[in-house]
Amino acid sequence: MRAIPIPVDTAKLTFTCVKDPRPRLLNQHTGEVKTDKNGQTVYEVVTSVEDDFGRIELVKIGISGEPPVTRGQQINPVGLIGYPWEQTRDGEVRWGIAYRASALLPAEEGANA
Numbered sequence: 001m002r003a004i005p006i007p008v009d010t011a012k013l014t015f016t017c018v019k020d021p022r023p024r025l026l027n028q029h030t031g032e033v034k035t036d037k038n039g040q041t042v043y044e045v046v047t048s049v050e051d052d053f054g055r056i057e058l059v060k061i062g063i064s065g066e067p068p069v070t071r072g073q074q075i076n077p078v079g080l081i082g083y084p085w086e087q088t089r090d091g092e093v094r095w096g097i098a099y100r101a102s103a104l105l106p107a108e109e110g111a112n113a
C-alpha cells in the first residue's frame with residue numbers, strides 16, 4: 001500500500017484532547033522515543049472527534065514538538081493529514097490511518113490562526 005497523504009477538512013469537526021500529550025515511543029521495551037527528521041520529539045495526542053451528526057471517534061494525532069494543549073481542552077488541528085498504513089504480522093494483515101498535524105492549538109487560538 002502506498003502512503004498517499006490525505007488532507008482532512010476539520011471545519012465541521014470538533015476536537016477535544018482526552019489525554020495529555022506524551023512522547024511517542026518507537027520501542028516500549030527500551031523506551032526509545034520517536035523523533036522527526038529535524039530531531040524533535042514526536043508527541044502523540046489522543047482526541048475525541050465529533051462531527052455535525054453527533055458521531056464520535058477517538059483519533060491519535062502525531063505532532064513534532066510538545067503542543068500547548070491539555071486534557072479536556074477543545075483544540076484545533078492545523079494542517080491535519082491522514083496517512084494510510086498496512087502491515088502484516090504473524091500472517092495477519094492490519095491497516096489503518098495515521099494522523100499528523102503541523103500544529104495543535106487550543107480552540108481559542110486556533111480560531112484566530
